[in-house]
Structure formats: C-alpha cells, structure tokens
Amino acid sequence: MTGERVPGALPVLLPFTLSRTRLGLRPSPRHGALLCVGTALTASAALAQGDAVRLSALAVIVKWAPLLLSGFAFNIAISLLAMLIGTAAGTFLGLAMLAGRRIVARAAWAVTQFFRNAPWLVLLFFVMFLVPFQVTLFGIRVPLPDWVKATLGFSLPVMANVAEIVRGAVRSVPDTQWEAAESLAFTRRQILWRIILPQCVKRMLPPWMNVYALVAMATVQASIVGVSEMLTLTAQVHAAEGGRPELFAPLYGFALLCFFLYCYPITRWTERLERRFQIR
Structure with missing residues (x-):
C-alpha cells in the first residue's frame, strides 16, 4: 500500500495507538523510586495527623489537671469535715469511758470497740444506704447528698479512734x-477540763495527726459509692480519652502523687512533734 486513495473505496478507521516516544513517557527505575517515595510521604502525613489527635500521657494529665485537682480538693474537704465531726464526738466518747458511772463507761467502751474494729468501707456502705436522702426539720426538707453521707461514714471510725486517743x-x-x-478542792469536772486535758493536748496531737493522714487516704473509698472525688474523676478522664491502656498508669500515678505530696509532710510533722513532746 502506498497510501494513495483509490477512487470509490470506503474510508477505514484504523485503531488508535499511543506512541511512547510521542508523549515522552518512558518508564524507568527512577520513576518507580519516585512513586514509592510519594506513597511513603503520603502515609507518613496521614500517620502524623492521627498521632496529633492522640495526646501523650503528659499532655493528657496537663489537659485534665484542673478537673483532677478539684476532685483532690474535694477529698481534702471530706477528710477535714470527717475529722472535725469525729474529733468532737470522739472527745466526749473518750471522756465517757472515764466516767464514774460504770454503765456509762461500759456503753462508751462498747461503742468505741465496735466502730474502731469495723471495716471502714462496710461502715461507709451502711451509712450510704441506711441514711435517707433527705430529712425534714421544722417542716423544711434538707437534702443529704452522697458526699455528706460519705463524710458521716468516715467520721464514725474517726470518732472511735479519737476516743481511744483521749x-x-x-x-x-x-x-x-x-x-x-483534789487537795485544792477542785471538782472532778474542773480537774478534767482545767488541769488534765490541757496536759493531754501534746500527748494526743501526734496520734491524732496519724489518724487524719489515714482518713485523707481512705477518702478514695468514696468513689465506690458514687462520690465525685479524685479517683472517680480519674476513671472518667480515662474513659473520655478512649480508655487507652497506656494512660492507666500515668493517670492513677498522678492521683497517687497528689496524695503522697499531701500526706507525707503530715507524717514528717507528726514525727517531729513526737520527738518534741516526748514524755520522759
């Protein structure tokens, strides 16, 4: 065929072919290497974007620190209130064990031994489920939230331990x-409140501070009964971060560090007072 058109012949559509030389496309090993590098860079960018969303453990603690510290402050408030109520009740209970009337002394001794040797968590459950959610005083309904009942639950063992200290x-x-x-004609009540108890303060202070340190550490048990304290908030933060296993130890370690930094100075101060008030 010379390519000349024959008169009377029909045109024929030849198949289209793509010439590599015409388009300048000649695959080489360099093109394959560039394709692999581009794919790797794309994957790296996507992975970096995914890691940016997943914060590190330190970043998570910094992010949620205000909330967790507010829960820790709630633990301290519960411990202080429980210690205040338990100390007031325990002082009178301890003095009742020294009463001249035997029936009063026996009853006070029985109450002290019961609450002193009962598990704190069991007492907390009893108070949480036996104390009503609200009480009526002079026609006014007073609600009793969970943290109030938890405070009362912790004050019971405090009362017993303080009574024994007194x-x-x-x-x-x-x-x-x-x-x-007695030779100076003081009554028994005057002797107790004006002479004996002032001398007992330095004897009672170190063990009283030990009891408070125990109460402060025991307040985490309130999380079991639904009180929103530090341990409860720590569990909620862990769930909010997707329940990542690598965050479990850092978050609860942060709670441990807070309680240690709060209770350790109390222990050191107690030891110093014991040396200062040592009875020879």
Missing part, C-alpha cells in the same frame, strides 16, 4: 495531778 492520754497523766487538784 482515754489513753488522760490515763497517761500521773495520779499525783489528780490528788494535788
């Missing part, structure tokens, strides 16, 4: 103090 401190005062006061 009883032991009063017993440690020499009998000559009683005899000297």
Whole structure:
C-alpha cells in the first residue's frame, strides 16, 4: 500500500495507538523510586495527623489537671469535715469511758470497740444506704447528698479512734495531778477540763495527726459509692480519652502523687512533734 486513495473505496478507521516516544513517557527505575517515595510521604502525613489527635500521657494529665485537682480538693474537704465531726464526738466518747458511772463507761467502751474494729468501707456502705436522702426539720426538707453521707461514714471510725486517743492520754497523766487538784478542792469536772486535758493536748496531737493522714487516704473509698472525688474523676478522664491502656498508669500515678505530696509532710510533722513532746 502506498497510501494513495483509490477512487470509490470506503474510508477505514484504523485503531488508535499511543506512541511512547510521542508523549515522552518512558518508564524507568527512577520513576518507580519516585512513586514509592510519594506513597511513603503520603502515609507518613496521614500517620502524623492521627498521632496529633492522640495526646501523650503528659499532655493528657496537663489537659485534665484542673478537673483532677478539684476532685483532690474535694477529698481534702471530706477528710477535714470527717475529722472535725469525729474529733468532737470522739472527745466526749473518750471522756465517757472515764466516767464514774460504770454503765456509762461500759456503753462508751462498747461503742468505741465496735466502730474502731469495723471495716471502714462496710461502715461507709451502711451509712450510704441506711441514711435517707433527705430529712425534714421544722417542716423544711434538707437534702443529704452522697458526699455528706460519705463524710458521716468516715467520721464514725474517726470518732472511735479519737476516743481511744483521749482515754489513753488522760490515763497517761500521773495520779499525783489528780490528788494535788483534789487537795485544792477542785471538782472532778474542773480537774478534767482545767488541769488534765490541757496536759493531754501534746500527748494526743501526734496520734491524732496519724489518724487524719489515714482518713485523707481512705477518702478514695468514696468513689465506690458514687462520690465525685479524685479517683472517680480519674476513671472518667480515662474513659473520655478512649480508655487507652497506656494512660492507666500515668493517670492513677498522678492521683497517687497528689496524695503522697499531701500526706507525707503530715507524717514528717507528726514525727517531729513526737520527738518534741516526748514524755520522759
């Protein structure tokens, strides 16, 4: 065929072919390498975007620190209120064990031994489920939230331990103090409140501070009954971050660090007071 058109012949559509030389496309090993590098860069960019969303453990702690510290402040508030109520009730209970009437002393001793040897968590459950959610005083309904009932639950073992501390401190005062006061015509109540108890303060302070440190650490048990304290908030933060296993130890370690930094100075101060008030 010379390519000349024959008269009377029909045109024929030949198949289209793509010439590599015409388009300048000649695949080479360099093109394959560039394709691999581009794919790797794209994957790296996507992975970097995914890692940016997943914060590190330190970043998560910094992000949620205000919330967690507010829960820790709630733990401290519960411990202080429980210690205040338990100390007031325990002082009178300890003095009742020293009463002249045997029936009063026996009843106070029984109450002290019961609450002193009962598990704190069991007492907390009893208070949470036996105390009503609200009480009516003079026609006014007063709600009792969970944290109030938890505070009452912690104050019961505090009361028993403080009662034993008061009883032991009063017993440690020499009998000559009683005899000297009686010789000056002081009544038993005057001797107790004006002479004996002021001397007992330095004896009671170190063990009282030990009890408070125990109460502060025990307040985390309130999370079991639904109180929104630090341990409860820590669990909620862990769930909010997707329940990532690598965050479990850092988050709960942060709670551990907060309680340690709060309770360790109390322990050191207690030891210093024990050396200062040592009875020879």
